[in-house]
Amino acid sequence: MPTVPAGVVVLDCAEPEKLAEFYRELLAAEVVDAQANRVELRASDGFRLALRRDTNATAPSWPRPENSLQAHLEFVVDDLDAVERRIVGLGGRPVETKDAAGPLxxxxxxxxxxxxxxxxxxVPVAPKLG
Structure with missing residues (x-):
């Protein structure tokens, strides 16, 4: 039976170089391939993320219903407060969300x-609600 090796998650954006810097710092990743319209990163645990130029890219509106969440990244951390400070310091912003069902x-x-x-x-075990 043929297998499919793990691939890379690709996010479209207007400025891949700038967005790659955000994720490089957040994930302590290294740039493994940089081209004119695409930058690929690899974190120390092997996770691969690429940022691809799309001059017409528009971000999802999540958590608002119009143009809602299409996909998202999820990171497991050991200190939510410390990671939040790092995210905001790198230029990310909090988004109003509801807590997941259960104790997580x-x-x-x-x-x-x-x-x-x-x-x-x-890691979540409950299904997505709403």
């Missing part, structure tokens, strides 16, 4: 280009 605390943010992501202390 999560916080939502937008990167400098408006892509949504969450940080949490554990």
């Amino acid at each position: 605390e999560e916080r939502g943010y937008a990167d400098p280009a408006g892509h949504s992501f969450t940080v949490r202390c554990d």
